[in-house]
Amino acid sequence: MRPTRTVTPRQPALASHPRGKFVALAVLCLAELVGVMDNTIINVGIPTLGRAFDASTTQLQWIVDAYTLVFAVLMLPGGYLGDRFGRRRILILGLLGFAAVSLASALTTQLTVLIGLRALLGICAALVFPATLSLISTIFNGTRHHALAVGLWAATAGLGIALGPVVGGLLLQHFAWPSLFWINIAIVLPVAAITPFLVPESRGQNLGRFDTLGVVLAVAALGLFVGSIIEGPQLGWTSPLILGGLAASVVLAVAFGAWERRVASPLLDLSLFRAPHVPACSSAIGLAFFSLFGFTFAITIYFQAVRGYSALQAGLAILPFAVVMGACSPLAPVLARRFGPGRCIPAGIALMGIGFWIVSFADATNPYWAVMVPAMVFMAMGLAFAQGPATDIILSAAPRDEIGVASGVNDSIREVGGTIGVAVLGSILTHVYRDQMAAAIGGSGYLGSAGDSIMAAQQLAAGLPEPGAQTLRSAASDAFLTALHLNTQLLTAIMLVAAALIAVSFERRSRR
Known part of the structure; x- marks a missing residue:
């Protein structure tokens, strides 16, 4: 009797061809790019959407946050589904869903519907993103190009953050707001x-x-x-709702940990975090994106409100970051092999800190090429040198069967870190600005709205006669720069201390 044979679906003939592996890598990075860009492409369209839908500030914020919240929360389950039902299958399902929801978003005429559709886009992105990384890790598993492939995936994430405002600005310069969603369909x-x-x-x-x-x-x-972090700046960090939400999340996290330790087939094998260097690498990724998202949020306002750039000009001003990130990411695995990840990752975090320190010298008049370009060069180099090797270590620590979950863990850390960065650093930016403006405008009640934001101050100044208008614009610019400098100084200190602690962690673990 002939032995039975398991029949598997026909696979692309690339397993033994390095060129085919890199073609697959390019396809997966393109799929990843769309999900990352949707984090930031919508930001430059917020004023346009506000006019189109006559939306409140809170409603506009939720156009952005609905996507971010769902994306961050569901990436771990998204990776889990890929491990169980097929990573390519889940990837394609997510891409098709992304196209369908983008079509509905471009055609909607109701703001509440648009917010709900942005949440659905977050679900689709949470299926796509972990699948791309886990497929790349599987395709290059056991090859000498594994670290390079993961580094290029990491570079694509950095590129997407920087390209989102550029693409959004270009689209809105020539087309209406639905083009922000049509572009998704054209890619996916x-x-x-x-x-x-x-x-x-x-x-x-x-x-x-x-x-x-x-x-x-x-x-x-x-x-x-994540929901409490997003709403913290609006409702107040000490409000009962925010404190209750944070406390409940801690209780649920403890319950999750206890359940995962006792269940036979856990969603997340917690032993992953006991693997060598995984806690240090997770911290590095979380801090890198905490600082990067928070910085991007503030610097976009700086370019438009302080320097007077248009939305497109502000997006183009961030391009040096994308260029340097793309150039340095292939070098990261080479440096990690030459000097060891225990030196490469902390050095990258420290370089990001130096970049933030340079931004603390930015003002309304100094040349863009003298301050912002060097700052973005250091930040992009640092992110490239830290993110790729750290991601490679996390994926290498996971069993092959659970690579999708490990990808989801890595991606969740990035997205949650970025969400916290925008909320916390944005909150500091707002409070410092308001305090500075309160001191500058004193008891001028009719100027009270100028203390809400620098954009509000500029709108108010447009209706004032000179020299009062220029005085208000200067006061608002100075107040915002004070807040920006405080943020960048805090980020400098955080990143330099973190670099030292991560280096010590690597050294201690290596000795063991």
């Missing part, structure tokens, strides 16, 4: 069409029963935590 549909032919399927084996309770606890804990 071709990628979804060619993925079955260029990217091999992979999934975990012997994963046991589906951890339903683990998924529910993880989503609830992360959802309450």
